[in-house]
Amino acid sequence: MDNSIFQVYEDEIQSLEEEIELLAEKYEDSQQESTFFSDEEILMSISSYQTEIKGHEFPSNLKAELETLETDLSFLMKFTGIQFTNHSKKTVEKTRNRTVQKHRLSGNCHSLSFQLDFQLLEMQNKENVSVVITDLSIRMESGENSDVSKFVERAEECGNLLTFFRSFSSYAEWYEHRRCTFRHFKGNYILKHDPEAGLCRSCSEVSHPNMRSESGGSKGIMAKYPEIVTLPEGLLGDHIVLRNPNTPGFELMIVWKIHMDEEGVTIPVLDLLTKVPEKGLEQKMATIENAPSHFRSVLLLLGIEAAIDNLIKVVGSEK
Amino acid sequence: MEGGKACAPSGVFAHLEMLEVQSHEAAVKQEEMEQQEEKLARLKATVQELRLRRDELQAKVDLQQKGQLGKEGVMLPPAQPSAQAVLEWKIKSLKAMLRLFYLTGISGKLTKKGVCFCISTAYEGTYLDSYYLDLLTEPEVQIYRHSVPIFIPLEEIAKKYLQTDIRRFLSVLSDHLNAYVQRRYQADQLQKHFSDQIEGKLQRNSLCDLLVFNYNVSRKSKTFLFKVRLLYGDLCCSLPTEAVVSCASDAPASVAEMAAAHSGLFRRVALHKAFRSFGSA
Numbered sequence: 336m337d338n339s340i341f342q343v344y345e346d347e348i349q350s351l352e353e354e355i356e357l358l359a360e361k362y363e364d365s366q367q368e369s370t371f372f373s374d375e376e377i378l379m380s381i382s383s384y385q386t387e388i389k390g391h392e393f394p395s396n397l398k399a400e401l402e403t404l405e406t407d408l409s410f411l412m413k414f415t416g417i418q419f420t421n422h423s424k425k426t427v428e429k430t431r432n433r434t435v436q437k438h439r440l441s442g443n444c445h446s447l448s449f450q451l452d453f454q455l456l457e458m459q460n461k462e463n464v465s466v467v468i469t470d471l472s473i474r475m476e477s478g479e480n481s482d483v484s485k486f487v488e489r490a491e492e493c494g495n496l497l498t499f500f501r502s503f504s505s506y507a508e509w510y511e512h513r514r515c516t517f518r519h520f521k522g523n524y525i526l527k528h529d530p531e532a533g534l535c536r537s538c539s540e541v542s543h544p545n546m547r548s549e550s551g552g553s554k555g556i557m558a559k560y561p562e563i564v565t566l567p568e569g570l571l572g573d574h575i576v577l578r579n580p581n582t583p584g585f586e587l588m589i590v591w592k593i594h595m596d597e598e599g600v601t602i603p604v605l606d607l608l609t610k611v612p613e614k615g616l617e618q619k620m621a622t623i624e625n626a627p628s629h630f631r632s633v634l635l636l637l638g639i640e641a642a643i644d645n646l647i648k649v650v651g652s653e654k
Numbered sequence: 655m656e657g658g659k660a661c662a663p664s665g666v667f668a669h670l671e672m673l674e675v676q677s678h679e680a681a682v683k684q685e686e687m688e689q690q691e692e693k694l695a696r697l698k699a700t701v702q703e704l705r706l707r708r709d710e711l712q713a714k715v716d717l718q719q720k721g722q723l724g725k726e727g728v729m730l731p732p733a734q735p736s737a738q739a740v741l742e743w744k745i746k747s748l749k750a751m752l753r754l755f756y757l758t759g760i761s762g763k764l765t766k767k768g769v770c771f772c773i774s775t776a777y778e779g780t781y782l783d784s785y786y787l788d789l790l791t792e793p794e795v796q797i798y799r800h801s802v803p804i805f806i807p808l809e810e811i812a813k814k815y816l817q818t819d820i821r822r823f824l825s826v827l828s829d830h831l832n833a834y835v836q837r838r839y840q841a842d843q844l845q846k847h848f849s850d851q852i853e854g855k856l857q858r859n860s861l862c863d864l865l866v867f868n869y870n871v872s873r874k875s876k877t878f879l880f881k882v883r884l885l886y887g888d889l890c891c892s893l894p895t896e897a898v899v900s901c902a903s904d905a906p907a908s909v910a911e912m913a914a915a916h917s918g919l920f921r922r923v924a925l926h927k928a929f930r931s932f933g934s935a
Contacts, residue, residue, distance in 0.1 A: 344697040344700075348700055351701065352704065355707055355708050358708065358711040358714075358715055362711065365718045367747070377740060380740035380741050384741055397738065398741070401741060401745055404745060405748060407752060407762075407764055410762075410764055411755050411760075411761060415821075417755075419754060422751055424750065440754065466780075466781040467781070468779040494779025497758070497775075497832075500758040501758075501828070
C-alpha cells in the first residue's frame with residue numbers, strides 16, 4: 336500500500352477541518368450581528384453574572400473586561416468628538432483569507448450628524464492584514480449655506496473614509512467653535528482654568544453653575560453685551576449683529592461662514608458688513624468705510640475673539 | 655550410511671533457518687498490512703465524522719441565512735441566554751465599535767499612566783501603516799514610546815503642540831504621517847505597475863519627498879525618454895511642489911512640450927494615476 340492513498344485522506348481531513356472552523360466562525364458572526372440586547376438587559380446580566388460566579392474560585396474578568404472597554408470607548412468619543420450612535424454590520428463573505436462586511440454607521444461629530452454605508456474588505460497576506468473600503472456612501476449634516484457636495488462626491492468615489500472623518504472632524508470643530516464664540520459674546524460667562532466647569536475646547540469658554548457671583552471686574556462690560564449683540568439666526572446661524580441703542584439705524588454685521596473645499600479642507604471666512612443710516616454719521620463715513628479692512632487686519636493679528644471684542648467695544652462706546 | 659535419506663546436517667539447518675526467516679518476514683508483512691488497513695479505516699472514519707460535522711454546521715448556517723432573509727427585524731436567540739452569553743455579546747459589540755475608531759484615523763486606549771494612541775493612515779480606500787504613541791500624562795504630557803519613523807519631525811511638532819493642545823498635536827502628526835505614507839504608496843505603485851516604463855533605478859529617500867528617475871512614454875510607436883525630479887516641498891502634502899521634467903537636448907520642440915505638460919500633470923495628479931493616463935492617452 337503506498338502513501339499516496341493516505342495523503343488523499345489526510346488532505347481531505349485538513350480541508351474539512353478548515354471548512355468546519357470557517358463555518359463555526361460564520362455562525363458566530365451571524366449570531367452576533369443579528370442579536371441585540373438593550374442596556375437594561377446588560378445591566379441585569381452583570382448583576383446575575385456576579386452572583387453566579389460568587390461561589391467559584393476564578394476571578395470574574397468578564398465584568399472587568401466590559402468596564403475597561405466601556406471606559407476606553409467613552410474616552411475616545413469624548414476626545415475625538417466622534418460619537419457613534421448606531422452601528423450594524425453583516426458579514427457577506429468569509430473565506431480563509433478574505434472577509435467582506437457591510438457596515439452601516441451613524442453618529443455625530445460634535446454637533447453635526449452623519450450616516451455612512453460602506454463595504455469593508457479584510458485580506459490576510461503573509462505579513463499583515465489589509466483593510467480596503469469600497470462602496471462608500473456618505474450623508475453628512477453640513478449646516479445652512481454650505482456646499483459640501485463636491486467633497487462628498489469625491490470621497491465616495493475613492494472610498495476615502497479616513498479623509499472623510501478627518502475633514503468632517505475639523506469642519507464640525509469649527510462649527511462648534513463658532514457656536515461657542517457667539518454664545519460667549521451673547522453674554523455668557525468666561526472663566527478659565529476652572530476644572531469643575533464644562534469646557535468648550537476650541538475657545539476655552541467655560542460654563543459654570545456659580546458664574547454670576549464670580550465675574551468680578553468684567554461684570555460691567557458683560558452686562559452691556561446682551562444689549563449690543565444680537566444673533567438674528569440664533570447660536571447656529573452664521574452672523575452676529577452689533578448695534579448700540581443710542582445710535583439707531585447703525586449696525587455692524589459680522590458674517591462668519593464655514594466652507595469646505597473639494598479636498599475636505601475647512602475654510603472659515605469672516606467678513607464685516609456695515610449698515611449706516613442716511614443721516615447723522617457723515618463725519619464718521621471714512622472710519623465706517625475702512626471698518627471691513629480694519630476688521631480683517633485685526634483678525635489676522637489678534638484672532639477672531641479679539642477682533643469681535645474690539646468691534647463690540649467700538650459700538651458700545653458710541654454715544 | 656544405513657537406509658533412509660541422507661542429507662548433510664548443515665543443509666537441513668540452513669533450510670530450516672531459511673523457512674524461519676521467511677515465516678518471520680511473512681508475519682511482519684502481515685502485521686504491516688494489518689496496521690495500514692487499520693490506519694486507512696481510521697482515516698476513513700475520521701473523514702466521515704468530519705463530513706457529518708461540516709454538513710451539520712452548514713445546515714445551521716443556511717438556516718440562519720434563511721431566517722434573516724425572512725424578516726428584516728432583529729432576531730433574538732431562541733433560548734433564554736445566560737448572563738455570561740449576554741455579557742460576551744456586549745463585549746464583542748464594544749470591541750467592534752472600538753475597531754471602528756481605527757477607521758477614523760485616531761484610536762487608542764487608556765493605560766495605567768496615560769494613553770496609548772494609534773494613528774492610522776490610508777491612501778483613498780486602502781488603509782496602510784498605523785503608528786503608535788504611548789503618552790504619559792503625569793506630571794505633564796510626554797511621549798513615553800512611539801513607533802513614528804525617525805524622519806518625521808516628531809520632536810518639533812511635540813514642542814509646538816503637545817503641552818497646549820494635544821488634539822492639534824495628533825492632527826498635525828497625522829497630517830505628516832498620512833502624507834508620507836501616501837507619497838510612499840504612489841512611488842511603490844509606480845514601481846509595481848509601471849516598471850516597464852521606468853528606465854534604470856527609481857531614486858528615492860526614506861521620507862519620499864524627493865524622487866528622481868528616468869521614464870519613457872510611447873506614442874504612435876515612437877518612444878520618448880524623459881528624466882524627472884519630483885520635490886515634495888510641503889511635508890503634509892502628497893503632491894509635489896516642484897516637478898522638473900527634462901528630455902534629451904536634441905529632442906524636437908514637440909517633445910519639449912510634452913515634458914512641460916508632464917511637469918504640470920505630476921504637480922496635479924498622483925504619480926501612479928499620471929502614468930496610468932499616459933497609457934490611455
